[in-house]
Structure formats: structure tokens, C-alpha cells
Amino acid sequence: MPEREMPLPTVLEPRGRTLGAEERAAVLRVLDSAVLCSSFGSEARSLESEMSRLYATRDAVPETVACSSGTAALHLAVAAAGIGPGDEVVTTPISDFGTVAPVMAQGGRVVFADVRPEDGNLDPAAVEAAVTDRTKAVIAVHLFGAAADVDALRAICDRHALVLIEDCAQAWLGQDASGRLLGTVGDIACFSLQQFKHITAGDGGLALTGDRALARRMRLFMDKGWDRSEGRIHRETGLNYRMTELTAAVARAQLGKVTEVVRLRRERAGQLAEALGNVPAVRMPGQRRGHAWWVMPLLVDDNARWAKALGELGVPALPGYLERPLYANPALPGHPPGLCPRAEELIARTLLVLQWNERYSQSDVDHIARALREVAAR
Secondary structure, eight states: OOOOSSOOOOTTSGGGSOOSHHHHHHHHHHHHHTOOBTTTOSHHHHHHHHHHHHTOOSSOOOEEEEESOHHHHHHHHHHHTTOOTTOEEEEOSSSOGGGTHHHHHTTOEEEEOOBOTTTOOBOHHHHHHHOOTTEEEEEEEOGGGOOOOHHHHHHHHHHHTOEEEEEOTTOTTOBOTTSOBTTSSSSEEEEEOBTTSSSOSBSOEEEEESOHHHHHHHHHHHBTTBOGGGSSOBOSOOOBOOOBHHHHHHHHHHHTTHHHHHHHHHHHHHHHHHHHOSOTTSBOOSOOTTOOOSEEEEEOSOHHHHHHHHHHTTOOEEESSSSSOGGGSTTSTTOOTTSSHHHHHIIIIIEEEEEOOTTOOHHHHHHHHHHHHHHHHO
């Protein structure tokens, strides 16, 4: 394979991001206003309204609460769900630590359920088996932009009177098999604006809900339990998770681009599927309809071997996505090896993750496909 003159675009450089004149103008608009705190400005509240309209359904327009990070959004959700000491929250062992840190911060206990081998999303049967009389919520992560089985998880939560939180950090405008937007089935949906997400403001989070009581609790928790409309009274415990006006202004500009970002990622994924053809040694996700393609997850026979070989061909690849399941980290002691065998198999052997980017050209996609075919032929 001929050596490429330029590596693939990444989200850590201008050619791999959609940042441009709109974001520049947004930053200057805020600076010229001299109001950088969202308690006194209009950018964060406008962002909330625009996000609510983007995720409106025929039946409802959710309320959005902007905050300082995707992890903060999950903390708002967990706090609003009433998680406290001794309460259990069931979730996946394949996710960022931000999925579980809010539960731990509230004194709750994280209970890990195993995943589906085909996409790494929660196995509803494993979730059902993990529910006890101490369980109060389920956090479903739409891993890599693929839909978790929200219908089955919703049914489990309804049956046991649990709060369903959708972690949509990797699934902007993702859809389930019936075409519903991910984030519109659970009680609360959480999104991230971190550097590596579909759109970015550096950091920032958005929490959506159709439940006015949950929305109020999240808004209070975001601003130190302070309802500013009634004076300086702290009604509940809360933290300072406010989004700044600068962040919100950039996020508004980015939000206007997210539909095209996801469209292009889907188009490039389709091109890869076509360019790969039938290569049995590497499998793309079987359920591609509605996938948001935060990254390109593949299933192979030996992810370490594939990652090394692809890297040598100019296609960076990450074996397993994580180095270990979340429960194998020192911050979460007491979990034995083998707790979630399918998740452990994905991480240790079969899951391979390629970066994916809306700025990939057809030539980039062809290069990735050629590299995959070459490694498969070895």
C-alpha cells in the first residue's frame, strides 16, 4: 500500500472539526456583552431552548438543563432520581468513568450488568437479573452511537418502578430500530459537548427530561439548590455545575451543525461497508440503521494484533476501547474477574475501535478499507 501524504483527520486539529466563523462570532458576542456567567446572560438559556426543540417529539417538548460537562449532566440526573447512600444503580461495565462517578458521589452503589456481544450495549436479561429491592435506576449507555434496547429496558424500569437514564454522550441524533431519537424513551437523557464528541464546546453537558419535577430538581442541583426567582434561598443540596456563557455560545453554533455532522458520519460508514464488501474476518455492527457513529466499532479475532497491524498502515486503532472493564479499576474495589464475561471478552479480544470523523473523504474511507482487507488477508 502506498504511503499516505497526510494522516486521517482527528478531532484534535482544525481539519477534523467543524469549528469556524460561527463559533468565532459567538465567542466575540459574549465577550462584547461582558456577561460571561450564565446566571445573568442569555446564551445558556437559548441553548437549552434550541436543544429542546431539536429533541422534541410529536407528543412532547422536553425541558433541557445546561451544565458544565457530560459527567455533570449525569450527576444532575442521578441526584434528581433521588439516588443516595445504599441505593443501587444498574449500568454497563463498558463506558467512560463519568457514567458511574455520579452514582458513587451520591453514595450509591454501582451494579454492573453484562452486555450484548454484538455491540457492547446492556443485555436486558442481565439488567433484569441485577435488579434488587435496593435498585432505584438504570443507566443505559448508547455505546459508540448504537442504540441500547430501550424498549426492553423501559419495560424493566416500569415493572420495578425504576428511573431510566439514557447516557447519549456518544449518540447525538442516534435512533433506535423504529426511528425514535435516542434520549426520548428514558426519564432523563444526558449529552456531552466534550472535545471528542460529535460536536464540542471543549466541555459541557445537557440533560433532557419530559418530567417537570425532574427538570426542577436538576436545575436546582446545577445551581447550588438555589431558585433565583425567589431570592437567596437554598431549597435543596446542590453544586455549581453552571455552564458558562462562552461555552453555551460555542455550543449553540455547534448545535446548528450536528445534523450534518451525523449525516456525514453515516454516509462515510455506508461507504466503508460498501468498500469492505464481504470480509468475514472483520464485522461492522449488524444494526447500522440509526447508528450515530461516534467511532467505528469492529469485531475481529484478535484486537491487539489488528490494532498493531492497522497502525503500521496508517489507520490508528484501539483494541478493546477500554483497557479493562469499569469494575476492574482501583476506584471500584470488590468486583471479581469474570463478573461480566461478555464485556471482558470484547475488551480483551474481539472489540476493535477506529476513530470516525465527518471530515473523512472518500479517499480516507478507501484507505481504511484497504488497510482492513490487507490485515484480514495476512
